[in-house]
Amino acid sequence: MADDARVEDLLRRLVPEVLGAVVRRYGHFDLAEDAVQEALLAASLRWPVEGVPDSPRAWLIRVASRRLTDLLRGEQARRRREDAVARWTLPEQRVAPAADRPASDSDESLILLFLCCHPALSPASQIALTLRAVGGLTTAEIARAFLVPEATMTRRISRAKQGIAASGVPFRLPSGPECAERLAAVLHVLYLIFNEGYAATSGASLQRVELSAEAIRLARLVHRLLPDDSEVAGLLALMLLTDARRVARTGPDGALIPMAEQDRSLWDGDSIAEGVALVTDALARGPVGPYQLQAAIAAVHDKAPDAAATDWPQIMALYELLLRIADNPVVRLNHAVAVAMARGAHAGLELLDELEADDRIAGDHRLQAVRGHLLEMAGERAAARDSYLAAAQQTTSLPQQRYLHAQAARLAEQ
Structure with missing residues (x-):
C-alpha cells in the first residue's frame, strides 16, 4: 500500500515525461493527452492499494498506449476503420524509438513544452495547454492564474488540443526563427508554473514545491538551449x-x-x-x-x-521601469506596495484606489490584503481589519485564509 500524497506527487512529476513519450511514438496530441489522463486516473486508484510498480513511468506509458490505441480505433472507425487501424499500428521498426526508454539529452518535457507553444495557437491557448500538459495543473488552477472562469479555460484548452492535433507538427525541438517565435510563450508558461508552486492558489499548503522545482528544472533546460x-x-x-x-x-x-x-x-x-x-x-x-x-x-x-x-526607493524605481514594458494589475499592485514603503502608506493607498476599477484584479484577495496592510501602516485599524477579512473570504488558499484571519483578530484585540 502506498501513501496517497506520495502517489499524487509522483504522478504529477511523471505527467510530462509520459505524455511526451506517448506523443513521440504515436502523435495525435489531443488523444494522447486524454489517454494519459485515463492512465493517471487508473494509477491513482490502484497504486495506493496495490503499491507503486517498480517502473511507474513504464506502467503509465503502457496503460496510456493501450488506451490511446482504443481511442484511435474508435476515432477512425467513424471513417475508414481498416485503413486507419493499419496506419496507427505500424511495425515497430517504422515508428519512433521506444517510448518507454529513458529520456534523451533533449528532454521530452522540454520538447513537449515547445510543442504546446506552437504558433498555430493563440498565446493564451499556448500557455493554458502547457500548464495542463507539462505543469500538470488542473483546469481550475489555470483559470485562477489567468483570472478567467473555469468554463472559459476548459473551452480554451479543448480548442488548443484540437489545434495541436490539426497542425501535424513533428515531436522535436524547433530551431532558428521557429524557436524564437515560441520562446515568449514558453517563458510565460514557466513563470506561471513557478508562481503556482511558490504560492498555491488553493489547498491546504502554501507551496507546491514539486511545481516550482519543475519550473526551475525546465528553465535551466531552456537556458542551456539559449x-x-x-x-x-x-x-x-x-x-x-x-x-x-x-x-x-x-x-x-x-x-x-x-x-x-x-x-x-x-x-x-x-x-x-x-x-x-x-x-x-x-x-x-x-x-x-x-x-x-x-x-x-x-x-x-x-x-x-x-x-x-x-532599499525601497530602488525597488520602486525598478517597478516604474517594469510598468513601462509590462503594465498589468499585478505589477501595479506591487508598485503600490513599494511606493507605500518608500513614500508612506497614503501614497500607496491612492494607487490602490485606481486599481479598484480594474476588473482583472478587483476580486483578487491580494488587492484587499495589500489594502489591509497599508491601512494598518496608516493607523486605520478598523478599516484594515475589514480589508483582511474581505481578503480571507476571497482566497481559496487555506494558509492565506488563516494568516489573514489572524491579522484581523490581532487588530480586533488592540
Whole structure:
C-alpha cells in the first residue's frame, strides 16, 4: 500500500515525461493527452492499494498506449476503420524509438513544452495547454492564474488540443526563427508554473514545491538551449532568487511568515548568489526585459540583511521601469506596495484606489490584503481589519485564509 500524497506527487512529476513519450511514438496530441489522463486516473486508484510498480513511468506509458490505441480505433472507425487501424499500428521498426526508454539529452518535457507553444495557437491557448500538459495543473488552477472562469479555460484548452492535433507538427525541438517565435510563450508558461508552486492558489499548503522545482528544472533546460538570451537568464534568476526564501516562508505548522518577519539565515545563499550572477550578466548584455527587472527587484530584497535595510526607493524605481514594458494589475499592485514603503502608506493607498476599477484584479484577495496592510501602516485599524477579512473570504488558499484571519483578530484585540 502506498501513501496517497506520495502517489499524487509522483504522478504529477511523471505527467510530462509520459505524455511526451506517448506523443513521440504515436502523435495525435489531443488523444494522447486524454489517454494519459485515463492512465493517471487508473494509477491513482490502484497504486495506493496495490503499491507503486517498480517502473511507474513504464506502467503509465503502457496503460496510456493501450488506451490511446482504443481511442484511435474508435476515432477512425467513424471513417475508414481498416485503413486507419493499419496506419496507427505500424511495425515497430517504422515508428519512433521506444517510448518507454529513458529520456534523451533533449528532454521530452522540454520538447513537449515547445510543442504546446506552437504558433498555430493563440498565446493564451499556448500557455493554458502547457500548464495542463507539462505543469500538470488542473483546469481550475489555470483559470485562477489567468483570472478567467473555469468554463472559459476548459473551452480554451479543448480548442488548443484540437489545434495541436490539426497542425501535424513533428515531436522535436524547433530551431532558428521557429524557436524564437515560441520562446515568449514558453517563458510565460514557466513563470506561471513557478508562481503556482511558490504560492498555491488553493489547498491546504502554501507551496507546491514539486511545481516550482519543475519550473526551475525546465528553465535551466531552456537556458542551456539559449545561453545568450537575456530574458531566459532573467527568468531563471527570478525563480532562483524567489525560491531561495522558500524554507523561511512557513513555520513548523505550515503557517505563512511574511518576508519582513522571516529568518533570513534560512534563505538559500547558493541560490541567491547564482541568481544575482545571472541577472547581473543579463542586464549588462541587454536588451532589458520584464523578467530581468523582476529578478533585479528580487535581488534587492535578497541582498538586504534585514527588512529595515531594504532599499525601497530602488525597488520602486525598478517597478516604474517594469510598468513601462509590462503594465498589468499585478505589477501595479506591487508598485503600490513599494511606493507605500518608500513614500508612506497614503501614497500607496491612492494607487490602490485606481486599481479598484480594474476588473482583472478587483476580486483578487491580494488587492484587499495589500489594502489591509497599508491601512494598518496608516493607523486605520478598523478599516484594515475589514480589508483582511474581505481578503480571507476571497482566497481559496487555506494558509492565506488563516494568516489573514489572524491579522484581523490581532487588530480586533488592540
